[in-house]
Amino acid sequence: MTLRIYGIAASRAIRTLWMAEELGLAYEHVPIHYRDDPDGPLGKNGADFRQASPLGRIPAIDDDGFRLCESMAINLYLARKHGGGLWPATLAGEALAYQWSFFAVTEIDGPMVEWASHAIVLPEDKRDPARASDALGRLQAPLAAVDSALARSPWLAGEAFTVADLNLAAAMFRARRMDHAARPHLARWLGECFARPAARRAWAMRGE
Numbered sequence: 001m002t003l004r005i006y007g008i009a010a011s012r013a014i015r016t017l018w019m020a021e022e023l024g025l026a027y028e029h030v031p032i033h034y035r036d037d038p039d040g041p042l043g044k045n046g047a048d049f050r051q052a053s054p055l056g057r058i059p060a061i062d063d064d065g066f067r068l069c070e071s072m073a074i075n076l077y078l079a080r081k082h083g084g085g086l087w088p089a090t091l092a093g094e095a096l097a098y099q100w101s102f103f104a105v106t107e108i109d110g111p112m113v114e115w116a117s118h119a120i121v122l123p124e125d126k127r128d129p130a131r132a133s134d135a136l137g138r139l140q141a142p143l144a145a146v147d148s149a150l151a152r153s154p155w156l157a158g159e160a161f162t163v164a165d166l167n168l169a170a171a172m173f174r175a176r177r178m179d180h181a182a183r184p185h186l187a188r189w190l191g192e193c194f195a196r197p198a199a200r201r202a203w204a205m206r207g208e
């Protein structure tokens with residue numbers, strides 16, 4: 001086994017599990033849970049894991065001795081290494097893959113987690129509708145930008161599904177629960193991303 005993926009599927013590790021499934025890679029999944037006893041058998045204080053993820057965050061990988069953390073960086077690396085259509089064919093496509101990956105982290109991830117926590121994930125008595133509403137407000141401009149990009153091109157880096165689509169879609173999987181009537185291009189794209197067999201296999205690991 002050359003590739004080890006650290007992190008339970010019900011975490012941002014789903015992004016890397018989806019990529020590995022897209023690429024058809026053989027991998028060992030080490031389901032470290034960020035809430036487990038850090039010093040337990042699959043705890044985040046394990047020396048091997050900590051070499052890959054200095055802050056103890058998931059996902060992280062060990063690829064035949066090369067260790068890496070940060071979900072977007074991991075996926076860009078795996079797509080570049082293995083190709084298979086997931087890595088854009090042109091320099092401009094590569095630049096768009098970086099753009100949408102950074103966009104996912106800087107513009108989407110924070111408010112999407114906040115919205116999902118207070119609209120879907122937390123027990124109802126722990127949800128704060130004001131926080132959900134504020135996060136949804138902060139998502140409007142970024143989601144409109146994604147819709148506009150997808151009005152011009154079927155996929156984010158051109159004519160085919162690539163790591164650009166996977167990285168952004170994986171960061172907004174909770175957005176499938178939003179009303180996208182005003183964002184038809186985004187709605188089409190999100191549906192197509194999550195209809196992919198590899199996405200279905202990855203989300204099945206979460207029981208979804």
Ligand SMILES: N[C@@H](CCC(=O)N[C@@H](CS)C(=O)NCC(=O)O)C(=O)O
Nearest residue numbers: 011012034056057058059070071072
């Ligand atoms: N920017 C990082 C975020 C990683 C992250 O925060 N992961 C969460 C789980 S989804 C985690 O490990 N939390 C536990 C902790 O922060 O100690 C990435 O995209 O990989």
